Amino acid sequence: MDIRVRLIKSAFYKEKETREGLAAFVRDASLFSMDRECRKFEEDFAKKQGRRFAVFVTSGSAANLVLIQALLNLDRLRRGDKVGFSSLTWSTNVMPLIQLGLVPVPLDSNLSTLNVSPRDLEEKIGDLQGLFLTNTLGFCDDIGKIKSMCEAKGVVFLEDNCESLGSKAGGRLLGNFGEASTFSFFVGHHMSTIEGGMICTDDDELHNMLLMTRIHGWDRNLPGTEQDRLRRENGVDDFYAKYTFYDLAFNARPTEINGFLGNAQLGYLDEIVFRREGNYKLFNYVARKNDDFFPLDFSHMELVSNFAYPVICKSRTLAEKYRKKCQENGVETRPIIAGDISKQPFYRKYAGGTRVSGNAELVHENGFYFGNNPELTEDELRILCGILEK
Ligand SMILES: Cc1ncc(COP(=O)(O)O)c(C=O)c1O
Structure with a gap:
């Protein structure tokens, strides 16, 4: 039997309009490396999600990797720390924990919600310094209670929201419970930029570190006051300022093509x-x-x-x-x-x-x-x- 209902039906919602818009953008754009389209997408996505900051990266996997590295750079997580994760998740939720020297601790899920419940967490939380929870397939368990449990124990609470953009519980969008959350815009997810991911947070210090960790560890995308501080503290002069690398980083920078698609698809998100x-x-x-x-x-x-x-x-x-x-x-x-x-x-x-x-x-x-x-x-x-x- 030929396939009649595919897992992924199309590259984009409103495929024809989106492809036409993309073709015109590619024809007319003067710049393809990260610029205005990406910035606009970050601002509008943060507004839509109701968080102060959004940092656009090349994929949901890159979002997870950059986020964990940024928390290590800030010393909020340390090598050897134990971090709980949902056994029902994607490879690149857990891989960054292993790659960056943390100890992954698997947590089971409630069968009726497919997510980690407070009961699943309760027996392990005493051992954990972090929790990287996956909100599976648009669902959550009692995530409000999980947040309170982490706060009470001083556990860094992060959400991998790559599968649950738009879901809501307890009056809040999923992705707004953790200290930071990650999103995927891979084809077939809620909205597609072909490849793409986002990291959201309300935390100034973490936001600045994410901006450096996303691209080479340099300060080029930081606010001026933060650039001044770093350059002063490290004795960096103007000649070297653009080529000084302050902390461990990757290149997870998206292109204007991804930014354009993000802006086009975000309009359809509701x-x-x-x-x-x-x-x-x-x-x-x-x-x-x-x-x-x-x-x-x-x-x-x-x-x-x-x-x-x-x-x-x-x-x-x-x-x-x-x-x-x-x-x-x-x-x-x-x-x-x-x-x-x-x-x-x-x-x-x-x-x-x-x-x-x-x-x-x-x-x-x-x-x-x-x-x-x-x-x-x-x-x-x-x-x-x-x-x-x-
Ligand atoms: C829970 C979860 N985290 C991370 C990812 C990775 O996202 P991406 O494919 O954009 O790298 C996925 C992908 O499906 C996912 O389901």
Whole structure:
């Protein structure tokens, strides 16, 4: 059977208009390296998200790497510190922890929310200096309580919000609970800049360090007063100022093409989230009637901005049955994110022995997801609902 419903339907929302706008931009732009388009996207994204600062980078993975390095540069995290993470996550949520000398501590997830719950955190928090929580597939657990637990214990709390742009709980957008949060704009995520990511924070000092850590460790993108301070303290004269590197960094600088796309797609974000939420509710309405699946609980959330619908079957045999049904109906599927990340070869190689086997493993064995695209047709919605019927 040919694929009828793909995981990723198109490169952009409103593909035709966006491609036409992009072609005109490429034809007319005088500059392609990071400039006005990127700055505007950062300002507007920060406003939309309701945070003071947004730093645009080349991907969600780069956002995670730059953020952890910036916290190490500021001595808020130290090599050897233990950092909790969600077992249901993406490789490059955990990899920066390992690469930068931190000790990853896996946390299990609540089966009905697919996210770390206060109970999952409770038994480990005494050991942790940091928590890099993933808000999985548009959902969260009791993230307000998790924030309070981290504050009470002095644990640095970060959100990997690469899968949950637009979701809301406790009157707040996800991505606004942690000291900083990261976002991905890879094709197929909520909005696409082809490749791209963002780091948000309300913290001045962290923002300045992120600006240096994103590009070479130099001061060129800092506010003037901060440049003056650094140059004075380090005895740097004007001739060398542009070529002085103050701290450990990467080059994770986006291009104006990514910035242009960010500005174009951000205008559609409310519409994208609204449509995806509508699809999600429809899928959930059908799925809840099927007792072959574990039900999802999102009653504590005001808005679920979901970009892929997860199905967790009550047995492995049932999972095989429904995956086959998808195949026979031309519906493309994949594991839920990447399954239990602590089962992955890289994790065994570098952090072996620190696995949790619980719900994450069950989701790994019995789960799959299909895409929730904002431009699904009636026909495609009907096929997907048919999959969820018993
Ligand atoms: C939770 C999570 N973190 C990080 C990333 C990495 O984002 P990117 O593909 O933009 O590098 C992803 C990608 O899907 C993700 O799901």
